[in-house]
Amino acid sequence: MSKGTPSKSGGKKTHIMCRRCGKHAFHVRKKRCASCGFGETAKLRSYNWTKHKA
Numbered sequence: 001m002s003k004g005t006p007s008k009s010g011g012k013k014t015h016i017m018c019r020r021c022g023k024h025a026f027h028v029r030k031k032r033c034a035s036c037g038f039g040e041t042a043k044l045r046s047y048n049w050t051k052h053k054a
C-alpha cells in the first residue's frame, strides 16, 4: 500500500453528507456545505469559477 488516503488523525470527520446537495461536503464544525453552501446561504452557492451550464 503506497497510494491512497492516509488517515492521520483518528477518525474525526470534518465533512458529512449534505442534506441539500447530497455531497459529502457538509462541514460539521462550520455547519455549512462546501459544495452548495447549505447552512451559509439560502441560495445555491455559486461562483463564476464553478462549472455552470453555458
Ligand SMILES: [Zn+2]
Residues within 6 Å of the ligand: 018, 019, 020, 021, 022, 023, 025, 026, 033, 034, 035, 036, 037, 038
Ligand atoms: Zn451541499
